[in-house]
Amino acid sequence: MRHNFIDRYSALDSPLHVLEARTKILAFTGLIVAVLCIPVHSGVLFFVYFFATAILMGISQVPLGYIVGRTLFILPFIVLASLAVPWHGLTEIGVLFIRAVLCLMLLILLTNTTRFIELMRGLRKFGFPQILVMNLSFLYRYLFVLTEEAMRMKQARDCRRVARAPFRKELRILSSMLGTLLIRSFERAERMHSAMLSRGYSGDFPVVSPRRFSWHDLAFLCGVAVFITLTFWLRKT
Amino acid sequence: MKRPFHAGEVVRTMTDYVVRITRLSYTYPDGTKALEGIDLDVPVGERIAIVGPSGAGKSTLLLHLNGILTGTGSVKIMGSNLEQSNLQEIRKQVGLLFQDPNDQLFCPTVFEDVAFGPLNLSVPAAEIPRRVEKALNDAGLDQSIRSRSSHHLSLGERRRVSLAAVLAMEPAILGMDEPTSNLDPRNRRHLIEVVSGLKATLIIATHDLELVLDVCSRTVLMDQGKIWADGRARDMLANAELMEKHGLEVPLSLRSGVRSN
Amino acid sequence: MHIPDGFLTNRLAVSLDVVSGATILYAARRVKVDLSGRMVPLMGVLAAFVFVAQMLNFPVLGGTSGHLIGGSLLAILLGPMAGFLTMTTVVIAQALFLQDGGLVALGANVFNIAAITCFGGYAVFRLLGGASAKGKKLLIAGFLAAWVSLILSSTFCALEIALSGAIPLTVGLTTMLGYHAAVGIIEGMLTAGVLNFLLKVRPDLMKVNGSAKFGLADWAGALIFVAIPAVILALAGSSSLPDPLETLLASSPLLFSGTAPEELSSAARLTDYLIRAAVFIVLVAFGFLAGFIARRRSAKL
Numbered sequence: 001m002r003h004n005f006i007d008r009y010s011a012l013d014s015p016l017h018v019l020e021a022r023t024k025i026l027a028f029t030g031l032i033v034a035v036l037c038i039p040v041h042s043g044v045l046f047f048v049y050f051f052a053t054a055i056l057m058g059i060s061q062v063p064l065g066y067i068v069g070r071t072l073f074i075l076p077f078i079v080l081a082s083l084a085v086p087w088h089g090l091t092e093i094g095v096l097f098i099r100a101v102l103c104l105m106l107l108i109l110l111t112n113t114t115r116f117i118e119l120m121r122g123l124r125k126f127g128f129p130q131i132l133v134m135n136l137s138f139l140y141r142y143l144f145v146l147t148e149e150a151m152r153m154k155q156a157r158d159c160r161r162v163a164r165a166p167f168r169k170e171l172r173i174l175s176s177m178l179g180t181l182l183i184r185s186f187e188r189a190e191r192m193h194s195a196m197l198s199r200g201y202s203g204d205f206p207v208v209s210p211r212r213f214s215w216h217d218l219a220f221l222c223g224v225a226v227f228i229t230l231t232f233w234l235r236k237t
Numbered sequence: 238m239k240r241p242f243h244a245g246e247v248v249r250t251m252t253d254y255v256v257r258i259t260r261l262s263y264t265y266p267d268g269t270k271a272l273e274g275i276d277l278d279v280p281v282g283e284r285i286a287i288v289g290p291s292g293a294g295k296s297t298l299l300l301h302l303n304g305i306l307t308g309t310g311s312v313k314i315m316g317s318n319l320e321q322s323n324l325q326e327i328r329k330q331v332g333l334l335f336q337d338p339n340d341q342l343f344c345p346t347v348f349e350d351v352a353f354g355p356l357n358l359s360v361p362a363a364e365i366p367r368r369v370e371k372a373l374n375d376a377g378l379d380q381s382i383r384s385r386s387s388h389h390l391s392l393g394e395r396r397r398v399s400l401a402a403v404l405a406m407e408p409a410i411l412g413m414d415e416p417t418s419n420l421d422p423r424n425r426r427h428l429i430e431v432v433s434g435l436k437a438t439l440i441i442a443t444h445d446l447e448l449v450l451d452v453c454s455r456t457v458l459m460d461q462g463k464i465w466a467d468g469r470a471r472d473m474l475a476n477a478e479l480m481e482k483h484g485l486e487v488p489l490s491l492r493s494g495v496r497s498n
Numbered sequence: 499m500h501i502p503d504g505f506l507t508n509r510l511a512v513s514l515d516v517v518s519g520a521t522i523l524y525a526a527r528r529v530k531v532d533l534s535g536r537m538v539p540l541m542g543v544l545a546a547f548v549f550v551a552q553m554l555n556f557p558v559l560g561g562t563s564g565h566l567i568g569g570s571l572l573a574i575l576l577g578p579m580a581g582f583l584t585m586t587t588v589v590i591a592q593a594l595f596l597q598d599g600g601l602v603a604l605g606a607n608v609f610n611i612a613a614i615t616c617f618g619g620y621a622v623f624r625l626l627g628g629a630s631a632k633g634k635k636l637l638i639a640g641f642l643a644a645w646v647s648l649i650l651s652s653t654f655c656a657l658e659i660a661l662s663g664a665i666p667l668t669v670g671l672t673t674m675l676g677y678h679a680a681v682g683i684i685e686g687m688l689t690a691g692v693l694n695f696l697l698k699v700r701p702d703l704m705k706v707n708g709s710a711k712f713g714l715a716d717w718a719g720a721l722i723f724v725a726i727p728a729v730i731l732a733l734a735g736s737s738s739l740p741d742p743l744e745t746l747l748a749s750s751p752l753l754f755s756g757t758a759p760e761e762l763s764s765a766a767r768l769t770d771y772l773i774r775a776a777v778f779i780v781l782v783a784f785g786f787l788a789g790f791i792a793r794r795r796s797a798k799l
Binding site (some may be wrong): 028029032033036070083096099103104106107108110111116119129130132135136137138139140141142143145146147150154171172174175176177178179180181182183185186188189190192193196197201202208223236 | 503504505508511518522523526529530535536538539540541542543544545546547549550551554566583584586587588590591593594595597600601602636684687688691692694695696699703
């Protein structure tokens with residue numbers, strides 16, 4: 001389990017990557033909401049947004065295979081939806097599918113063109129509670145440490161087993177592993193707290209200086225806003 | 238009984254002591270006695286090592302220096318007793334380097350980890366980059382490490398980043414818990430060089446007796462929560478009987494006579 | 499089950515966003531006030547723990563695997579508010595890192611996976627006297643808390659999707675409940691197993707949540723928490739927000755569907771349904787089989 005699944009492509013250097021996190025959060029959220037508001041029978045609009053998303057994907061330099069691979073996660077829902085209900089005809093399934101896929105692609109673009117740290121800063125500036133942002137940062141930081149510990153435990157367990165044990169035994173082994181990992185987490189948190197206190201922590205987390213908002217950001221935001229407004233206005237006519 | 242070695246110690250005035258510990262005792266919540274009647278006075282600028290077998294209470298003692306743990310007895314830092322009201326001030330003066338860098342590096346980037354301390358001390362935002370730069374320099378690190386994430390660093394680098402994070406607060410007293418443990422020879426050497434160049438008063442808890450001989454002039458021997466010896470490093474560490482009695486060994490360089498007096 | 503974007507009506511998604519957002523803000527304030535600074539690193543590290551734990555798979559039958567979700571466990575160990583915030587962190591991280599669950603649907607996912615499991619699980623735990631129990635009674639309370647939390651969570655998930663018309667309630671409930679009733683047993687056993695482990699090795703850690711008070715303000719909060727979605731649903735149909743999903747599936751009744759389009763005869767309808775059910779079962783069986791074969795193959799290496 002390599003742990004670079006999180007930030008694999010966020011360190012690239014495309015025109016999208018250089019934008020500030022806040023810009024991207026606003027823009028992509030706007031686009032996702034727009035997609036969710038596209039009236040069902042305007043195939044044209046779907047096509048237009050699909051085209052726009054494809055362009056953004058191209059600019060972002062995130063590999064196509066990766067994006068497509070991730071969209072496969074949608075499939076179980078689609079399958080369930082299409083099979084379960086007799087009156088969902090082909091068009092309806094298609095629309096459901098394309099909506100879900102577009103939103104997913106936009107989300108993938110947002111998270112893979114923004115370094116996690118920047119994303120956290122952006123969220124904080126939008127008013128996300130301090131405690132949640134801190135939790136997410138710690139999660140990000142300790143995910144790697146804990147994954148390594150878990151992998152080591154798994155290896156140690158695998159070294160000591162011959163065949164698949166019966167269900168109850170497997171359950172007990174997993175419980176012990178989880179329990180050990182949990183205790184180590186508690187102890188680590190305790191030591192972390194001591195280290196934080198030693199460096200003057202008193203309950204609040206100060207924010208480091210923010211990134212500049214450049215004209216690139218303004219241009220992109222305006223572009224997206226204009227695009228959304230135009231597409232919806234044109235539909236009306 | 239507690240102070241058989243006092244060769245060459247100069248009499249100092251009260252104001253010279255940065256750390257004065259008197260009859261410090263500490264018992265863990267589960268009942269284990271960690272410290273019993275510790276007396277320790279550390280003058281300004283001294284480099285003192287605390288050696289002893291595992292479980293002797295070395296780490297526990299360090300945690301009392303900045304109020305993380307509070308025992309019975311008295312601990313005076315720069316002449317002040319440790320109280321709830323002045324803990325922030327004390328923590329500005331006393332920096333602690335913990336054994337596991339992973340516990341101390343919890344921010345997404347090195348820069349933020351090093352800046353964490355100064356920010357908590359309300360150092361003005363404009364001052365922060367300078368502090369971080371200086372701390373990284375003092376810890377022997379290249380400035381390019383600033384934007385990297387700590388989980389991509391090697392253990393040696395993480396150790397030094399942790400040190401930088403503590404140095405950024407510009408403490409007068411620096412406590413270190415096993416600074417050279419698990420380091421490969423090159424990183425160990427590098428760390429010893431860095432530590433040798435520090436200006437703060439150093440209190441180093443360690444098993445690395447060669448480090449003690451390289452860096453520290455005075456050594457305190459702890460075992461089972463008590464201090465058994467306190468004096469010149471070279472003399473104490475060469476005392477085979479004392480060393481073995483407390484689960485240690487005379488370091489190789491002294492045994493083979495490699496070190497010159 | 500993490501709901502992706504596009505399966506909930508905008509109105510439902512947005513209202514759940516609001517509800518979850520309010521709950522988060524409230525919990526954040528409560529945790530800050532109640533506890534000292536040590537909670538913050540603890541929640542962060544435990545969030546990482548849950549994230550990792552959810553990836554530690556455990557072979558069940560054939561190709562499927564179970565894992566620990568952890569909501570009720572966290573609530574038991576940290577108290578409902580801190581547990582909720584930790585689970586919320588995990589859900590958000592899953593959406594951001596793995597794109598597991600949509601962006602607009604985040605509120606719904608937080609509601610189902612964090613709020614319902616933590617608060618519901620904790621409520622069951624307290625009702626069964628788990629807080630003051632020892633030994634077997636504690637473990638049973640933990641097991642049931644975990645199991646019920648999954649049942650509740652999947653019920654709400656199915657309800658939300660059904661109310662959006664994407665998958666009717668009968669189908670949604672049977673699949674979700676069926677699956678989660680089984681998975682819930684694993685969740686329950688793992689929760690009880692971990693609690694048992696903790697009791698033996700570090701019983702002091704069970705007291706972290708010590709003073710989890712559930713005062714009058716919390717009861718008021720819980721009431722509002724349930725009331726708001728109910729109100730919103732009652733107002734369904736009166737909003738002028740663009741909601742394409744509703745128009746798309748306007749022909750499908752919302753709850754307990756069973757009526758088919760008029761032009762089909764009942765025999766034709768039944769056959770159609772049976773064929774779809776058969777295809778579905780074949781697909782699921784295929785999934786099991788594929789997983790089983792894959793596991794066998796990797797074990798041989």
